[in-house]
Amino acid sequence: MNYNKQHTILKTTNLSIGYQSKKVKTIVASNINLELQKGQLIGLVGGNGVGKSTLLRTITNVQPALNGDISIHNKSLNHYPALDLAKVLSLVLTEQIASKNLSVFELIVLGRQPYTNWIGSLTTEDKEMINIAISQTNIETLKNKRCFELSDGQLQKVMISRALAQDTDLIILDEPTTHLDMYHKAYILKLLQKITKETGKTILFSSHEIDLAIQLCDTIIVMTDTKVISDTPCNLIAKGTFNNLFPKDLIAFDENTGSFRVKK
Structure with a gap:
């Protein structure tokens, strides 16, 4: 079934994320402008500590934004009562479920x-x-x-x-492949890809499995210490975005294979 992928499900405008205490504001990332389109599988990648989980918690209203706006279906996140938000957005976190019984x-x-x-x-x-x-x-x-x-x-x-x-039209998962072996990492991400194609739902997930994200995602959001950019995997490769994602002393990105290699 063909879905209109030009319909924007979620949009951020000049978004700043981080933590606010009574005395100190800690900005993790700023000037984030994203548009998540209907029926796409979208990967959020970046090094440890750049703020991927903070971004997901912010756009799902688990923690407040420091600045800017988040909208779902052109309606500001701040204007959604909790029950209405639960009908447009579902969230899968890495935390253990309350009762495994x-x-x-x-x-x-x-x-x-x-x-x-x-x-x-x-x-x-x-x-x-x-x-x-x-x-x-x-x-x-x-x-x-x-x-x-x-x-x-x-x-x-x-x-x-x-x-x-x-x-919900939008499903967000925080590191859904954590603790899984290589086969099951690929299985889960292939399952998410299949769901987007069959249902037209938009699925955003964070992951350290950048090689798999490049192969399977329609769009990838790349977070670094200085910026957040979003594009198709092919365009990101052409721009050299992945070349500078990690320090070059140990690993390098191979543009021909679309994967990272350990330097010998």
């Missing part, structure tokens, strides 16, 4: 909380969205298992399924 099905059901009534009973539509989410992540055989019985890769698929059950 929940069954997989029970955890996915939590994704329907923005839509259920005050006693939390599921409608026919809720059940349909849950079953679709389970099918999209291919976890039918897991739904009756307890979460503590799952591997890291299986649990990550369940968390993605919960976000899908929430049925």
Whole structure:
């Protein structure tokens, strides 16, 4: 199915991110101007400590922006009540879930909380969205298992399924491939790519798997100590953006293969 990828889901304008105490304002990054388009898989990459998680927490309203504006569907983030925001944006964090004694099905059901009534009973539509989410992540055989019985890769698929059950236009994941082996890192990112193509949802994820992001993403946001830029992987390679992402004493970017190499 073809989706209109020119529709802007999320936009930041002159955004500054960081931390504010009573006496000190610590700016992590500033002048961030991004546009996330409908139906795209978008990777957020950069070295340790440049502010990737801070950026994700800010654009999901987990922490306040220091300056600038964030809008979803052309509506300022500040104007979204919490319940309305949960219907347009779902978030998958790296933190452990509160209770691993929940069954997989029970955890996915939590994704329907923005839509259920005050006693939390599921409608026919809720059940349909849950079953679709389970099918999209291919976890039918897991739904009756307890979460503590799952591997890291299986649990990550369940968390993605919960976000899908929430049925938002935008899904944001903070380092979804952490603790996974090479095969499951590729599997999870290929799954996210498949979801964007099949559903038209916009998925933004942060990752240290830059080589995989280059291969699979429609757009990559690159954060450095001095700037935040966004473009297609091919354009970023042509601009030499990845050449200066890390110190050159140990690794170098190979523009021909689109991957990093350890210097011998």
